[in-house]
Amino acid sequence: MEFVNPEGLRLDGRRPMEMRQLRAEIGVVSKADGSAVFEMGNTKVIAAVYGPREVQNRSQQSNDQALVRCEYSMANFSTGDRMRKPKGDRRSTEISMVIRQTMEACILTHLMPRSQIDIFVQVLQADGGTRSACINAATLALADAGIPMTDIVTSCSAGFLNGTPLLDLNYVEDSAGGPDVTVGILPKLDKVTLLQMDSKLQMETFETVMQLATEGCKAVASYIREVLLENTKQLESRRGV
Amino acid sequence: MAGKLGAAAATYSPSTGQRRKRPTIQTGSELARPDGRGLHQCRPAFLKTGAVNSASGSAYAEFGNTKVIVSVFGPRESKKAMMYSNAGRLNCNVSYTTFASPVRGQTPETKDLSSMLHKALEGAIILKSFPKTTVDVFALVLESGGSDLPVITSCASLALADAGIMLYDIVASVSVSCIGKNLLIDPVSEEEVHQDGALMITCMPSRNEVTQMTVTGEWSTTKINEAMQLCLDACSKLGKIMRSCLKEAASAPQD
Amino acid sequence: MAAASGTNDLSSEMELDAFRRLFPLSFHERHLLESIRPDGRPLGRARDTSLSLGAVASANGSALAKIGCTTMLAAIKLEVMTPTVEAPDEGCIAIDFHMPPICSPLIRPGRPAEVAPVISKQLSDTILSSGTIDLKELCLVSGKAAWMAYLDIYCLDADGALFDAALLSAVAAFSHLQIPVVSLNDDGRIVLVSEENGGSMKEKEPVNKEKIKLKMNSQPFSLTCILHKNYILADPISEEESIMETYLTVVLDTNYQLVSLNKPGGPGLASTSSIQDCIALAQKRVKELQQILSEAISDMEVD
Amino acid sequence: MKEREEENFVTPGDILGKALELKPGYGAYFSSHDKTIYASLTGFRSITPAPIDSEDQRATVEVKGHKAHGPVPEPGVVVTARVTNVMAKMASADIVCVGPKSVKEKFTGIIRQQDVRATEIDKVEMHSSFRPGDIVKALVLSLGDARAYYLSTAKNELGVVSAKSAAGATMVPLSWTEMQCPLTGQTEQRKVAKIDAV
Amino acid sequence: MDIERAGGRGANQLRPIDCSRDVLSRAHGSASCSHGETRVLAAVFGPKAGTKKNENPEKACIEVIWKAKTGLIGKIEKEFEMILKRTLQNICLLTVHPNTTTSIVVQVVHDDGSLLPCAIHATCAALVDAGIPLKSLAVSLCCCLNESGQILLDPSKLEEQKMKAFVCLVFPSSVHSITPEESTPATTKSTEQEIITSLTHGIMAVDDYFHCVDQGRAAITLLSNILKKKMRSQSADNSSKAA
C-alpha cells in the first residue's frame, strides 16, 4: 500500500507536512454552559461543558479543588461500518480518562473548590485523529464556558509511513499499522501535557515525528486563538459595546 | 453429568411452526378468527385477586391463552439514590417466563413494555397520598397468547386496588387489530403477526378518560373514531367484570 | 428465659403484631412452649399441599405445586439436540430455577436473589443423581438426535420451604410430560408428525411410535425441618426460616432410599437423634406427597 | 348485613355523590372538573353527618373496611423504632411500627440531637440517650430528607421503651434518665419513656 | 473385601494434611491448607464497618467469595459460598463485633477430591491468623460409599466420581480443656459431637448414612489434633513477629 506517491503527495492529495482543513464553531449547544464543534478534515467532534456545578455524589467531592469528569462517546454512524457498541466499552473509557487527565492539568481547579465540571465529547464523524480533535473541541468548549485555564491545550497526531513522517493522519493512514504519535501541548507555556505512541519507532525518527506533531499543535493553537478572538468580537458587537 | 451444562448445545424446536397463512376473508365480510370468536367479541376473561400472599396486593389474569400475574409492593422506601419528592413514585417492571412464547427465547422487548405500563398507570394513581415512598408493580407473563400489554395493564390495576393504593379509578385496557377492512378486538398472537394496523387504549371506565393510547399502521380519522368507540365499550364491560371480581374478594376475604 | 419474661409486662398493652415484629424470637419461642406454631399447626405437620398438572398449554409437561402459600410453576419444553460423543444414546436435562421479583418483597428486578442459584444446583443434583429419569429414555436416533428437556421452575410466591415445593413441581411436571411423535425428514432434521397433516406428509415412519409418557422409576420427595434448641419444626414458613436459621433438608425416594440429606450449617447443631426424627418425619411426608401426586395424575387422566 | 353490603360496596372510581352535599373523607376524593366525589379505595361507603356546630353542614363520606395499604409514617404519628446507629449529632433508627400496626418493610428515621428532649437541647449527650438495639417510641416530626424521616422524643411518654443491658438482660427503668439491669444491678444512661402503668 | 486404593491408603487413612498461616501480606489473616493434592488458599479481610443490605445490624455479618480454579462464578461456587457462610455463622461469635462485615475470599488452587473440608480448614486457620474470636475450630472430612457399603475416608477426585455416593461432614473440633482435670472427662465424652454441616450426594440407605457419621466422628479427635499442632507450630515464631 503506497501512502506517499513519488511526487510526494498522500492519498488524499495533501503534502506530508500539511494539516487537514480545520473548522471550528462555538456555542452550538444552547443549554450547555460552554460548547463547541471542531472539525479536522472529515473527523467531526462536538463537545459540551456543564459546570462548575454541585457535585452529584458526595464521596468524590474534594474540598480544595474542582472535580473534573469526562465522558467520550461515539455516535453509531460515526465510523464506516455501523457498529452498536455498548456504552461503557474499554476504548471509550480509556479515551475519556486521557481527555480528563489532559484537561484537568490545564484547568485552575483550586479556584472552584467543592464543585464539579462535566466535559462531554460526542464524535459525530471519525476519520482518524479523534483523540486530538476531542481535546481541541474540549479546550474550545471550556473557553466558551469561561472556565479559568493556565493555557489552552491543543493536540495533533503524526505518523511515519513509507519512510516519511506524516502530519495529521486520517483513518486509512492510521489503520495502516504504522506508528501513531499523539501530542498535546500548552502552546504559550511550551510544555507537553500529552504524549502517546503505539507500535515501534527508532529514537531519532521519533524525535522528528514528535517535532512535526508539535508544529501541528502550534498551527491548531493559532487557529483556535483566531476563532476565540472572532467569537469575542461577535459577543462584543452583540452586546453593543 | 454432561446434561447439566447442556445449555450451550445448540438445540432447535421440532415443531415446524409453519407460517399460519393470513386470515382470509371468508363467508361474506365476516373474517374467520382462529378461535371462532366474532369480530367484536373479546376472549373470556378470568380474574382473581390475592394470587401472591407475600405481596401487599396481587392479581392473576387469564384472557384466553394470555396468562399474567402482577404483584404490588409498597408503598415502601425509595432507593437511596432517588431525590426527595413530595409526590409518591411508581416503579414498573415486566418480565416473561422462558416458556411464555411457543418458540423458546423469543421474548419481546420488556424494557419497552415496562415504560408503557408505567405511563398507563401513572395517570390513575393518587401519587400525593404516599409522599416520598415508592409503589413497585412487578408483572410476570406466564403465557403470551396475544395483546399482552392490555392484559398486563388491567391485571396491574386490579392488583393496585387489592393492595389498597388510592386510585382515581381502576384502569381497563383493550387493543384492536386492523386486517384489511376488518377491526378485530382483543387479537390473539396469530392475528397480531398479520395485522396491518393496531390501536390500543387504556382508559378509566367510570371517569371516561383515556390514560394511554397507541396507534400503528395507516388509519383514516373515521376508522380511528370507530375503533376508539369499540375499545371504550369493551373497556367499560371489562371494568364491570373487574369491579365484580373486587367485590367477590371483599365479601369472602378469608378464602 | 429472663429475656422473654422481662418484656411481658411491656408486651401486654403493646399490639400483638407489633410485639411479633419487635421481638420475633421470643414470640415464636412462647408458641413453642405449648408446641404449637403461630399459624396453628403442630410442630410436625406440613402445610396443606395441592398439585395441578398441565398448567401451561404451550409446554410439553407442566405442573403447579402449592405448599401452604409457597407456589411453584414448573414447565418442560422438549427440543432436539445432537447427543455428545461419549454418551451417544443419552438425551439431557437442563434445570433452571428462577425467582422473579413478583414472588417476594426482598427481590429487586435488577439483582437476582442469591439463594436462587443454590436451589437450582441442589435441584439438578437431586434429580440427576436420583436416577428418576433414565437419560436413555430421551434418545431418538442413537448418535444423531436426542431430546434436550429444558425444565424451568418459576417461584410465584416465596413463603418458606422453597426447595420442597420446587422439587415437587419438577417431579409432577415430569410425570405429566408427553413426548410428541416425531419423524426424521430427509435433510436429517427431526420434525413433528402433527396429526392433521400426518398422512399427507411424505410417508416418514415416526421415529418414536405413539405419544409415550416418560417411565419414571423412584421419584424423590423432600421435607425441610428447622432445628431450634431441641424442637423440630417441619415445613417452615419464611418468617420462621428467617428467625431460626438452622434447617435440615431430607430427600427420600419412593423406596425410602436417602437421595440427599443437606444441613448447610447455621447457628444450631444437629445431633444424631434429631436427624433420625427428621428422617422419620420425611418418610411420613413422602407417603403424603405420593398420595397427592397419584391423585393429581388420576384426575388429570380423567378429564 | 347482606343488603347493606350490596349497595354500599364501592370500588375505586365509583361515584359517591355530588360535591354540593358531601365532603370527601378518607378513601374518597373530590374531582374538580365535574364536581363529583369518587371513591379511591375498595370497601364499604359510610356517611357520617357533620357535627352540629360546624358551619359546613355537609356530611363526610368515607370508604371503610376491606384492606388499606401498609401503614406509612406521616408527621404527627407516634412510631416504634429500633435504634441502629448512634453518632455524635444524631441517631438513626429503623421504624418498625406506625402507631399500633407494624409496617411490611422498614423505613429509616433519624433522631437529631436537638429533638431528643425538650430541655437544654444543646447539652444532650447522644451516647447517654440511646444505644444500638434499643426500642424507642418517637413522634414523626416531618417527612425529613430523601433518606430518612425526622423523629423526636422530646415528650415524657417518648424515648427508650426497652433496652438490653451489657449482660444481655432487659433493663428496668429507674428514672427518665436511668435504667437498671436486673441481673448485674448496673445502671445505664438512657432517655427513658415514662410508661404510665395502665 | 478391602478394595485397593490408589496410593495404597487404608480405608480410613487420611491423606497428609499440611496447613501454613500468614502466607499473604496484605490480608488481615490468611492460610493455605492442603489435603494430599487438594490445595486451598483462604484470606480474611475485616471486620469492616457497616453491614450489607438486608443483613441484621445487631450481629456481625460474614461474606464469603469463592473463587474457582478457572472459569466464571457459576452455581457450584454460589452453593459453596452459602455452605461456608452458614458453617462459619455457627463457629464465629457473631455478637462480639455487631454492625461489621468480615469478608473471606477462598481461592481453589487445585481440586483432587474432598474440596470442601480442605476449604473449611483453610478458612478456620485464616480466621485464627486474623485473630477473629471463634467459639471452636471446625473439623471436616468426606467419606464415600461403594456399592458393597464399604466406607472410605478422604476420597480423591477419581474415587469421588467412581463411588456410588459420598457424604461431607463438619463437626466442631474436640473440646480440649487445659484447666486441671477437675472437669470430669465424662462431660467431654457424653456430648458425642453434633454435626454443624452435612452434605450428601448420590443414593444410599439411611443406615449407611449413620455409619458414615460414626466413622467421621471417630476421626475428629485425630484430625483436630493434627490441625492444632500445625497451627501451634507456626504461632510460636510469628508471636515474636507480633511482639
Place this chain on the structure above:
Amino acid sequence: MVGLSLGEQTFIKGGIDQDLRTDGRKRLTYRPIFVETGIIPQASGSARVKLGATDVIASVKAELGKPNPSYPDKGKVSIYVDCSPTAEPSFEGRGGEELSTELSSALERCLLGGKSGAGAGIDLSSLCIVRGKVCWDLYIDGLVVSSDGNVLDALGAAIKAALSDTAIPKVQVSANAPSDEQPEVDVSDEEFLQFDTSGVPVIVTLTKVGGHYIVDATTEEESQMSSAVSVSINRLGRICGLTKRGGAGLHPTVILDMISAAKHVSEQLMNKLDSEIAAAEACDEMES
C-alpha cells in the same frame, strides 16, 4: 429542569391561556426550523435539524441483509435513537437509555406502520433485491445533540430529511447463481436511486398545559404538561401513528379534536419542511 418556582409556572400557564407564550409564539406556531442534509459523508443519507434550540442528527445506512422469513419480499428497517450527554448532563452513562428506548419505540410506531408493513412511510418492497434471499437493511440512527423540548418531532423531521437525501446504490444480481445459497451481488457505486419520501409522515406533538394544548413545546413548557399526544400524519391526511404519553387522563372527544388540530397543523409543517429540504438539497449539490 431543576424545577420551576410557582411564579414561573403560573406565568407559563397564564401565557398559554392568552395564546401568547413566553417566547412570543402563538399556541400553534413552530419555532424556526433549519435543515442541513448530507452532513455525514460516510452514510447513505443524513440530515441535521435545528428546531429552535433543539438540535438532532439522523443518519441512514443501507447494508445488504437477508429478509425476514415471514416476509420474503420486504426489506427490513430498524430505528435506534441515542441521547448524547451533550444534550443533558443526566444522559451520562446509562442515564439517557430510558428516554432513547421510548423515542425509538415511538418513532418505530409512527414511521414503520403495522407488523405486516402496510401503512409504512417507506415502501419496504422497493428494498427487496432477490425475493427471500437478499434485501437492503436500512439502519436509521438518531442522535440528540441538544434538547430544548419537542425532541420527537425534530427526530421525525430529521429522519424524513435524511431519507430524502438517501441514495441506494443500484444492484445487479449475477444470473448464474445456484438457487439456494446467497447469490453474488455487485453494487455499482456510480448510479444511485433516490427514495420517494412523499409517503413519509411528519410527527406533530400536542402538549396539553392547563386548559389548552400547544405545539412545539420548549423544555419549560414540557415540564408543565399534564399530558401529550404525538400524532404522525402523512401527505394524504391519514394518521400513520399516535402515542399518548403519560400524565393525566384525556376525554376521548378531546383526543379526537387534538387529532384534527394536528392534521391542520401538519399541512403547514409538511410544506415548510419540504421547502427546507429542497433548499438544503440544492445547497448540498452546490457544495459537492
